[in-house]
Amino acid sequence: MSLALRDSPLVADATRERIKEHAREIGYIYNRRAASLRTSRSGIVGVVVHDIMNPFFAEILKSIEHELDRSRQTFILSNHYDELEKQRNFIDTLLQLGADGVIMSPAIGTPASDIALAEDNGLPAVLIARSVEGADVPVFRGDDAYGVGLATDHLIGLGHRRIAMIGGTDQTSTGRERYRGYVVAMERAGLEPRPEWRIAGPRTKLGGFDAASQFLNLPEKPTAAVCWNDLVAIGLMNGLARAGLKPGIDISVTGYDDLEEAAIATPALTTVWNGQREVGRQAAKALLDRLSGIEVHGDQDLITPELHVRQSTSAPK
Amino acid sequence: MSLALRDSPLVADATRERIKEHAREIGYIYNRRAASLRTSRSGIVGVVVHDIMNPFFAEILKSIEHELDRSRQTFILSNHYDELEKQRNFIDTLLQLGADGVIMSPAIGTPASDIALAEDNGLPAVLIARSVEGADVPVFRGDDAYGVGLATDHLIGLGHRRIAMIGGTDQTSTGRERYRGYVVAMERAGLEPRPEWRIAGPRTKLGGFDAASQFLNLPEKPTAAVCWNDLVAIGLMNGLARAGLKPGIDISVTGYDDLEEAAIATPALTTVWNGQREVGRQAAKALLDRLSGIEVHGDQDLITPELHVRQSTSAPK
DNA sequence: CTGAAAGCGCTTACAG
DNA sequence: CTGAAAGCGCTTACAG
Numbered sequence: 001m002s003l004a005l006r007d008s009p010l011v012a013d014a015t016r017e018r019i020k021e022h023a024r025e026i027g028y029i030y031n032r033r034a035a036s037l038r039t040s041r042s043g044i045v046g047v048v049v050h051d052i053m054n055p056f057f058a059e060i061l062k063s064i065e066h067e068l069d070r071s072r073q074t075f076i077l078s079n080h081y082d083e084l085e086k087q088r089n090f091i092d093t094l095l096q097l098g099a100d101g102v103i104m105s106p107a108i109g110t111p112a113s114d115i116a117l118a119e120d121n122g123l124p125a126v127l128i129a130r131s132v133e134g135a136d137v138p139v140f141r142g143d144d145a146y147g148v149g150l151a152t153d154h155l156i157g158l159g160h161r162r163i164a165m166i167g168g169t170d171q172t173s174t175g176r177e178r179y180r181g182y183v184v185a186m187e188r189a190g191l192e193p194r195p196e197w198r199i200a201g202p203r204t205k206l207g208g209f210d211a212a213s214q215f216l217n218l219p220e221k222p223t224a225a226v227c228w229n230d231l232v233a234i235g236l237m238n239g240l241a242r243a244g245l246k247p248g249i250d251i252s253v254t255g256y257d258d259l260e261e262a263a264i265a266t267p268a269l270t271t272v273w274n275g276q277r278e279v280g281r282q283a284a285k286a287l288l289d290r291l292s293g294i295e296v297h298g299d300q301d302l303i304t305p306e307l308h309v310r311q312s313t314s315a316p317k
Numbered sequence: 318m319s320l321a322l323r324d325s326p327l328v329a330d331a332t333r334e335r336i337k338e339h340a341r342e343i344g345y346i347y348n349r350r351a352a353s354l355r356t357s358r359s360g361i362v363g364v365v366v367h368d369i370m371n372p373f374f375a376e377i378l379k380s381i382e383h384e385l386d387r388s389r390q391t392f393i394l395s396n397h398y399d400e401l402e403k404q405r406n407f408i409d410t411l412l413q414l415g416a417d418g419v420i421m422s423p424a425i426g427t428p429a430s431d432i433a434l435a436e437d438n439g440l441p442a443v444l445i446a447r448s449v450e451g452a453d454v455p456v457f458r459g460d461d462a463y464g465v466g467l468a469t470d471h472l473i474g475l476g477h478r479r480i481a482m483i484g485g486t487d488q489t490s491t492g493r494e495r496y497r498g499y500v501v502a503m504e505r506a507g508l509e510p511r512p513e514w515r516i517a518g519p520r521t522k523l524g525g526f527d528a529a530s531q532f533l534n535l536p537e538k539p540t541a542a543v544c545w546n547d548l549v550a551i552g553l554m555n556g557l558a559r560a561g562l563k564p565g566i567d568i569s570v571t572g573y574d575d576l577e578e579a580a581i582a583t584p585a586l587t588t589v590w591n592g593q594r595e596v597g598r599q600a601a602k603a604l605l606d607r608l609s610g611i612e613v614h615g616d617q618d619l620i621t622p623e624l625h626v627r628q629s630t631s632a633p634k
Numbered sequence: 635c636t637g638a639a640a641g642c643g644c645t646t647a648c649a650g
Numbered sequence: 651c652t653g654a655a656a657g658c659g660c661t662t663a664c665a666g
Binding site for chain 3: 347348349350351352353354355356
Binding site for chain 4: 353356
């Protein structure tokens with residue numbers, strides 16, 4: 001009977017249908033805990049990110065979901081809010097449930113040993129968005145330095161000379177990479193990336209909104225802002241508008257990620273496409289490959305970002 | 318040993334600590350599948366909503382997460398995208414995993430029998446946001462008709478006479494309630510809620526954005542729009558701005574939900590607080606109560622919405 | 635090829 | 651009070 005319900009080819013079609021029909025009639029419910037106990041395969045995959053409310057992750061999650069659905073894996077989602085403790089609890093839960101694998105955007109400060117612990121206990125891991133020094137697992141993310149370079153070059157090309165960088169933190173690999181991309185592009189153009197033009201910290205709309213006044217008080221007023229992500233950029237534009245300025249005309253603003261929302265912001269946001277869909281798809285595929293025993297190499301294939309020019313950038317006045 | 322690890326009072330403190338220490342050393346991992354198989358309690362709670370990317374649900378989820386965390390329940394999240402099939406698959410998965418309960422915002426068209434099926438198989442359900450005719454389970458949501466009435470009354474009080482209602486669908490209980498609130502408020506003020514002033518459908522930012530041109534072509538141009546939710550309102554304001562109008566001055570706009578984002582929109586959005594946090598908290602608590610055998614009455618305590626007036630509404634020009 | 639038995643790792647009722 | 655045994659519902663190796 002169990003063979004028939006699992007669509008085994010060892011059972012004739014007609015027999016299978018009869019058994020399934022009967023199972024339905026008596027309200028039979030397959031007990032996955034029991035099966036999993038026996039086979040040590042649970043069909044569960046864990047996904048843990050900073051914050052699923054963040055549309056950047058939400059877009060990644062959608063494509064992970066799509067990919068996992070196709071191979072009938074159930075996925076369990078969790079936020080770690082960049083707290084190591086929460087992340088550890090979640091990994092612990094996955095181990096206890098006998099999950100088959102985990103896709104994670106590691107919390108700030110995740111040591112390689114945390115990932116090794118999971119791996120050593122039969123929980124293969126795949127990273128997204130951020131890498132962890134010393135962890136020998138596949139990582140999927142965009143080429144952040146290159147992407148921010150695109151945005152910075154674009155502003156320089158429009159004639160901007162004083163360009164601020166708003167948001168992000170040096171505590172993550174992504175943060176360091178994006179800042180590096182900005183610095184390199186500025187220097188390449190012979191411009192000085194003045195440290196006081198960097199407003200580190202903001203990563204949300206509210207953060208960008210609040211940074212507007214700080215931006216407007218910067219020494220030797222910058223005429224443009226390269227933002228950490230679209231959320232910060234949209235928040236900043238709202239803050240600038242609230243202060244009576246016209247973002248896109250008085251001050252040029254670029255985002256990062258190209259969220260669905262970027263195109264309908266006012267003004268429509270010039271931003272860098274960061275391949276969220278691709279990141280999710282590739283990460284899910286890599287994990288599924290690992291589960292079926294296919295070797296996946298640990299080095300990261302960076303996704304190449306693209307600049308999408310819209311109305312939030314123009315020549316300085 | 319198992320007693321010690323579960324902090325049973327039957328074991329002396331010193332002994333417990335020694336055993337735990339040893340367990341840590343040998344890298345022992347508690348097998349929840351085995352325990353669950355034996356006790357038929359899994360510590361898993363399912364949550365299924367239309368779309369977790371929607372900030373409205375995301376805010377509810379956050380408070381559910383907070384509440385479940387405190388009682389060490391793991392929660393599994395899923396989107397049904399208003400597809401019954403997806404919702405059924407998820408409930409099936411929960412049954413197979415032996416989940417302890419489910420919190421759901423039922424997909425359009427969910428029959429009471431689907432909920433009965435879960436309940437009959439030992440999976441207690443609690444509903445959020447939408448109710449299901451004939452299902453005898455607790456429901457937690459706001460008083461939608463009353464809330465939209467608040468927004469409509471506010472616009473009428475400012476002097477508006479031609480007011481459109483944008484977004485939402487009659488296929489959900491929420492949709493019908495919100496439209497009813499608008500109609501009742503209009504009629505109470507002796508105004509005619511003309512059917513062509515209703516643009517049904519939009520429920521997202523993009524939907525609201527696209528509805529702007531349709532709104533501007535409405536017969537006997539309305540001077541204000543009551544929107545289905547904040548997303549539609551923000552999208553509509555962006556669309557109006559793109560058409561050269563000043564939302565909040567040329568056209569008054571109200572939202573619904575009071576998302577975090579509403580306060581930082583440009584102009585800041587006048588909207589109706591819908592108690593997301595409360596909905597999540599109460600739903601989680603009700604489910605936990607049911608799990609510990611406490612009777613929870615099936616009739617719904619509606620949360621009373623509040624109007625939050627900001628800059629997106631003013632007297633008609 | 636078929637059917638009965640062992641065993642996954644827990645918890646708990648029960649014998650000693 | 652303690653320790654060994656039964657059993658949760660599956661899957662699979664094995665005996666017949």
